[in-house]
Amino acid sequence: MSRVLIPFDGSASAQCGLLHVVNEFAKHPDLEVHLINVQAPFSQHVCNFSSHSARMEFHQEEAEKALAPARQILEHSGIPFTMHTEVGDKADCIVAAARRLHCDAIVMSTARKSSLVRWVEDSVTNQVIARTTVPVEVIAGEAASKLERVGIPAGVGAGLVALWMAAN
Template sequence: MRKALVPVDGSAAAHRAVRHIAALARLYPSMEAVLLNVQPEVEDWKVRRVLRKEEVEAIEESRGGDVLQHDREVLKAAGVRFTPQVEIGPAAETIARVAREHGCDGIVMGTRGLGAVSSMMLGSVSSRVLHLSDLPVTLVK
């Protein structure tokens, strides 16, 4: 794998996926990563009544940048080249789209994130990514 998308949400499973990429990069020094945080769209009419769409998006992107900080430090310390990115939208669909757009060879992600709803065996986002993406998906427990 030359380039991997690593979606992170601040969960322990996502942090383990980032550490997995750092370990792979020791074996494959030319490896690159796209470190992605997906923020949900705010649909609350009360928030939209007070703030403009651009203001809400700026807050979400700032929150996403905060989530990326720890994992950015892990990749920097390991010497892994990476591109941090924050997107707003439905998680699984956004992960599959960004992986395609960046020309990634695969997706490395945790099995369970911070989402409130999850299936019995896998997190609902990781399960959906498996169905949506044509790329190889490595799930890190």
């Protein structure tokens, strides 16, 4: 039996990876599906003024909201699955869960972005690929927004021009 881990944050791009696994399940009904949602931890300032149990309850509620669309798709498709929620660094938690669950693959979706944007940002997908020994299947998700397609490259270009002018 193959085990697959699907990081899911509730975004439209994440649904692309989930739908890919739904299609794979039709071909391989012995596929064991694990969903994971990773919540970012609160800053120390928030921790100083809230209880651990209140923070964990909030993280659990947010994870359940994010996983609700995935749960609905999988239940509607008749696919058995297990949900996991964690708090911490997204890439570290995904890699650790894949190792702990003995997954054979991680299926991640990523928004389509320009190579310049991918070079500038350190995406969770890139971090997972760099840190895991488990094969990672990356599924193209939604197209990048106009800001990502035009704004960020323009901003980087303007910054490079400013640096060049300051150097001269």
